[in-house]
Every structure is written in structure tokens, then in C-alpha cells.
């Protein structure tokens with residue numbers, strides 16, 4: 581069963597289909613499933629358990645093992661998979677990537693928080709913008725002083 585996942589809401593056994601149930605997995609959890617015993621991968625924000633698909637993949641198991649536990653969206657698209665291939669994905673779908681810890685949210689957070697892992701340009705762009713603003717403020721106040 582899903583470990584440390586969030587059950588958004590659950591649908592009933594009769595499948596009345598009013599409510600849908602989505603299980604969310606963090607990228608760290610997906611990353612653990614990276615051996616030939618268990619292979620999960622992410623394609624366009626969705627998590628797929630392709631363990632039983634290994635032997636059946638027309639592109640071979642090698643490529644799936646390479647993408648095990650990571651976001652395979654780019655490689656999946658690079659191959660130009662057919663419509664049938666995309667339809668096959670549904671069989672292996674197990675949940676979505678947890679919305680708060682996608683790479684996008686991660687890097688945006690790092691950027692705002694000035695954490696040491698953020699890209700290096702923020703280290704010099706912001707001091708320079710600050711210096712320019714201080715310069716304008718200085719000019720503004722000194723010129724105001726002269727006129728009065």
C-alpha cells in the first residue's frame with residue numbers, strides 16, 4: 581500500500597465516480613523505487629509503477645532502469661511515444677507527485693528564501709539593485725535638502 585501518502589478523498593466500491601481519490605507521493609519516495617525489484621518513475625507530474633512493465637517495454641528495460649526513481653518526462657517525450665504508448669501509461673498510474681515538493685516549488689522557495697542552494701546570480705543581482713535604490717534615495721534626500 582501507499583506509504584506516507586495523502587488520501588485526498590475516497591470513492592466508494594460501486595465506483596459511482598462522484599469523488600476521485602488521488603494518492604500523492606513525494607519525489608523522495610519515488611526516488612527510493614529505483615531498483616529492478618521496484619521501479620517507479622514520474623511523467624508529467626504523475627507517478628507510475630512500471631515494475632511489471634519492465635519485460636514488456638518495447639524500448640527495453642534498460643531505458644526504464646536509467647529513469648528509475650526520477651522525472652522521466654523529458655526522455656519519454658524525446659522518444660516520441662505513440663498514442664498507444666500514452667494510453668498504456670494509465671495501467672501503471674499510481675498517484676501524483678506531491679504538489680508542495682515538485683522541483684518547481686522547491687527552486688522557487690530556494691530563490692525567495694536565499695538558501696545556499698539557490699542559483700548564484702541572486703547573490704549579486706539583489707545587492708546591486710539595493711545599491712542603485714540607495715543611490716536614488718541619497719540623491720533624492722540631498723537634492724530636497726538643497727531646495728529648502
Ligand code: HEM
Pocket residue numbers: 628630633637638639640643644647652655656659660661662663664665666668669672
Ligand atoms: C510507463 C512508461 C512507458 C510506456 C508505457 C512506454 C511504452 C512504449 C511503447 C508502447 C513503445 C513502442 C513504440 C510506441 O508505441 O511509441 C515504446 C518504445 C520506446 N520507449 Fe517507451 N514507454 C515508457 C517509458 C519510456 C521511458 C521513460 C523511456 C526513456 C528513454 C522510453 C524509451 C523508449 C524507447 C527508446 C523506445 C523505442 C523506440 C523505437 O524503437 O523507435 N520509454 N515505449
